[in-house]
Amino acid sequence: MASAAGGGAAGEGEWLKVAELRATVQAQDPHAKELDNLTLRRFLRARDHNVDKAAAMFLKFLQWRREAAPDGFVPEEQVRRELAQDKVCMGGVDRTGRPFLVGFPARHYSANRDMAEFKSFVVYFFDKICARIPRGQEKFLCVVDLKGWGYSNCDIRAYIAAIEIMQNYYPERLGKALMINVPYIFMKAWKMIYPFIDNNTRDKFVFVDNKSLQETLRREIDESQLPEFLGGKTPLIPLKDCVQQPESV
Template sequence: MSIRFSSTIVAASVNFKSSKNLNINRSRNCRFSVRSCVSESQHAHKLVLEVKERLAKDCTSLPLGKYGRDDEDMILWFLKDRRFSVDEAIGKLTKAIKWRHEFKVDELSEDSIKAATDTGKAYVHGFLDVKGRPVVIVAPAKHIPGLLDPIEDEKLCVFLLEKALSKLPAGQHKILGIFDLRGFGSQNADLKFLTFLFDVFYYYYPSRLDEVLFVDAPFIFQPIWQFTKPLVKQYASLVTSIPYCYVFMHRF
């Protein structure tokens, strides 16, 4: 006696086998992905310990503790910035730790920067943006080079960065910078401070700046920016120019 299978039963059988194979492949890929992540994490931790040991051996004068030569979170961040090159990370990390100590970053406070704060030229926004990033807002039109001692402006810059980073939510590691360029004029241009700002983000707070928005940049700002772009190198790619109305409609 011959038995005929309907096309529906055959198709169902094929679909079941395909689904089963797909689930098996997904399971294999998941296991491979987990093993890969564990392996990468172990390798990263090994490099962190290597950097930590070398700093302990060769840089005994560097401070310990948070943001010191034994701060594993800081070491890992600089390793990531240098694509896990131990030598490059050590060079950059040593420079950053020395700078923090000499600049006395941990001693900065609202009172110590009051003169610069009162100008209203920069502040940390009270809310995170739509991507969950802390926001530093800068109003260059309120900056008059020479009005204050340059060190006061530098202290304000570093204090606000520290404040913004302290507001990072879990899973977020970078901040947004908004430059409100309305009213900007040639009298507000400050190449010396801009050089300091670049050093801060490149050497001392690497990979912390996620995006920069230039808001309502006037015509006079364009040649200044074109002159500046080569100086800030890869950070120029983080910049987007937008109108003022767009900021609070789409960014908060």
């Protein structure tokens, strides 16, 4: 079992609750012992340190994980069509050392989407970015570039599915989502998505005005790590070109 060290500030009372949570979930599912204390702490924090609620959430996660990734990861072959569209790419790290990914929703077309494959793709890229999180960090940053987004890209069901997977099975992993180049028509879709986002996650979505785009990006990401298409020096890596990493949640 991994050490809890390096996972951010926590008081003795919180670690006691983590121990209580571990005892509760291992009594019901022995596979819980395979997950470290930092993972348990994220579920605990996601449920405001209520051990019973965190236990229910964590046990549901274990069952989901066995179904969503029975081999410990989603194989590339299972999401090949999604990967070919290059709608998610890996970037560098932000100023705090968090890795970030860049999403291009304008490359997603609802008419061509298979929901089962899309959900597997969401698991695939969350696993990829979480595997890149270094020791001492627990979160990642996301840049969502909505340039060119239109009605043919609008897929409310898919967006909600992705958010629910993140909230339910990757709690406390998202540090911030910078929404950039946002067209006015997207806000109509956002009004339908918003009710499905929990209170803690809502605050992490930041809509960046075009006038302050470069200032905001450079405040979060050093120029050496900023993607080339946003005026930086680092090329993006399409998800399909990333080497398969071990399971990470």
